[in-house]
Amino acid sequence: MPAELRPLWIDSHAHVTMFGDDEVPALLQRAAEHGVGGVLVPSTGPADLARALELAAAWPRQLLAAAGVHPHDASSLDGAVKARVERALAEPGVVAVGEIGLDYHYMSSPREDQLRALDWQLDLAVAAGLPVILHNRESWADLEARLARHRGVLRGVCHSFAEGSGEAARVVELGLLVGVSGMVTFKGAHNIRDMAGALAPAQVLVETDSPFLAPVPHRGRRNQPAYVVLVGERLADLWRVTAAEVAAASTRSFRDLFAVGEGWPGPA
Secondary structure, three states: OOHHHOOOEEEEEEHHHHHHOOOOHHHHHHHHHHHEEEEEEEEOOOHHHHHHHHHHHOOOOOEEEEEEHHHHHHOOOHHHHHHHHHHHOOOOOOOEEEEEEEEOOOOOOOHHHHHHHHHHHHHHHHHHHEEEEEEEEEOOOHHHHHHHHHOOOOOEEEEEEEEEEEEHHHHOOOOOEEEEEEHOOOOOOOOHHHHHOOEEEEEHOOOOOEEEEEEOOOOOOOOOHHHHHHHHHHHHHOOOOOOHHHHHHHHHHHHHHHOOOOOOOOOO
């Protein structure tokens, strides 16, 4: 299909910071060849914040960044790290606070530290007028309670969401979007398909969560932004619409959420 007729996809969540500098050009070229014109790169904390900003600055037509501290690194959120995150939000190409949230599976940081970090970053996002990119694992009750406190003033996306359809409906009710990753293609992930199938295309952002969660038929290998098309195609099957319609809806919702104009993404 000629490039001008191909649907435009945006990978709303890919950890490009976890790829080497020598890999990024080919990574983005492969994405573009599959119609994936843009990628949002979240940071996870002090270890990769600077790299996320550098990537967005180096590839401004293809990459955007988010600045935040992941729950795994919540214990690192001292005054110096807070100042770094606050400064980062003023950098060109930074469009969100993220990846932030709660993770009670690994408990890499104590629960109390995770909650303090999340509360500070939610307040920061509201004050800055920026959306959030949210991580949730085995922590929905606490996350939902905090989102409810900010109802009406907080925008964002619950990325790679893996709760049920009722929880997804609550996310939408609270004014946020639901991120769907390659898990929707996994053979046994009927819960993810049930959840996603109950949503409308305008309520969903497609993502890869690269280098994790590679969709079928690439499961078990390193994920990449080009594969977000496979996520969109599986959603098209669930919703009984065309892949082009999924791409258009997700791209439109992405632009609205992150205040990105029609000029992005653009040619390198």
